[in-house]
Amino acid sequence: MIIDCHTHVLDAGFWPREWFDHVAADWAGRAPGRRPEMVRHRVEPGLLDPDGDRMVAAMDRAGVDAAVLLPWDWGPDFHARASVERVNEHALAVAARHPGRIIPFAGVDPRRPGAAELVERFLRDGPAYGVKLYPACGWDPAGPAAQAVYDVCQSFDVPVLFHTGHPLPLLDDPGDPLQLLPVVRRNPALRVWLGHAGAPDGFDACLAVAAASERVSLELSVWLWSDSTAADVERLASRVVAARDSVGIGRLLFGSDHVSGPRTRGESFLPTVVDLFTSLPDAARRIGHRITGDEMNAMLGRNAARQLHWTVPTSSVGRQ
Numbered sequence: 001m002i003i004d005c006h007t008h009v010l011d012a013g014f015w016p017r018e019w020f021d022h023v024a025a026d027w028a029g030r031a032p033g034r035r036p037e038m039v040r041h042r043v044e045p046g047l048l049d050p051d052g053d054r055m056v057a058a059m060d061r062a063g064v065d066a067a068v069l070l071p072w073d074w075g076p077d078f079h080a081r082a083s084v085e086r087v088n089e090h091a092l093a094v095a096a097r098h099p100g101r102i103i104p105f106a107g108v109d110p111r112r113p114g115a116a117e118l119v120e121r122f123l124r125d126g127p128a129y130g131v132k133l134y135p136a137c138g139w140d141p142a143g144p145a146a147q148a149v150y151d152v153c154q155s156f157d158v159p160v161l162f163h164t165g166h167p168l169p170l171l172d173d174p175g176d177p178l179q180l181l182p183v184v185r186r187n188p189a190l191r192v193w194l195g196h197a198g199a200p201d202g203f204d205a206c207l208a209v210a211a212a213s214e215r216v217s218l219e220l221s222v223w224l225w226s227d228s229t230a231a232d233v234e235r236l237a238s239r240v241v242a243a244r245d246s247v248g249i250g251r252l253l254f255g256s257d258h259v260s261g262p263r264t265r266g267e268s269f270l271p272t273v274v275d276l277f278t279s280l281p282d283a284a285r286r287i288g289h290r291i292t293g294d295e296m297n298a299m300l301g302r303n304a305a306r307q308l309h310w311t312v313p314t315s316s317v318g319r320q
């Protein structure tokens with residue numbers, strides 16, 4: 001069983017105009033005579049997968065049984081056409097369209113008025129299985145607004161996935177995982193998933209946060225990408241071994257950060273990342289360590305299923 005703990009499925013208007021301005025300016029800068037307004041309209045369609053059908057097709061190709069879908073609220077500093085309610089309801093609708101394949105989370109910026117009540121509604125009525133939060137959008141994870149969201153998550157016993165590590169270019173917060181230390185110390189019952197496990201240079205900081213609470217897990221997306229080399233896999237293998245030996249294999253989760261739009265990651269992205277991840281035991285052997293098949297099964301799906309109280313239906317599609 002493979003559960004991908006970090007994916008995104010987008011519909012139109014979900015990401016803010018500031019993002020599309022940024023990408024259009026970047027594209028325009030790459031060709032002489034090209035101006036942002038000439039390419040801006042082409043940016044968003046490349047991100048979109050309105051029904052999640054492309055995501056599920058990619059999961060089928062990659063042998064992924066179920067994927068955690070993370071709606072992302074950029075918060076009040078950015079301007080998206082879709083409301084936060086719409087973005088979250090879309091995740092639930094994609095999950096309903098693909099029974100047993102999509103595990104929807106909720107995503108609500110804690111600065112939104114009534115954020116905690118909104119999160120509670122999605123967890124109760126969705127149901128959403130967890131909450132994705134992105135502090136680099138401009139809020140303090142140790143502040144009172146965020147705490148109100150954590151309280152709801154604790155009462156539902158669902159994880160909060162924090163983005164950690166380098167943020168998207170528009171966001172200038174470095175995403176230091178250590179800013180979560182006071183959060184996990186104050187909330188020992190809160191399940192925390194450290195999204196991207198601090199990539200590319202915050203892994204040790206994430207381990208320090210995980211050492212402070214046995215309810216903290218490291219979600220390993222971004223460390224492997226479609227162009228990763230054998231040396232990259234060996235580096236991740238050594239990090240996995242270090243994490244296993246300090247906090248236990250039960251706290252490591254496979255994730256890809258796949259985005260299913262037609263011009264985003266590419267057709268081969270998810271199968272390639274899954275193949276690279278499943279080659280971790282070979283990479284570990286090359287550097288004089290051992291990662292067992294049982295440990296792989298734990299990281300690839302069993303840990304997530306346990307924490308999410310998720311059972312994969314027997315009819316779901318796996319790799320042939």
Ligand SMILES: [Zn+2]
Binds near residue numbers: 006257
């Ligand atoms: Zn992501």
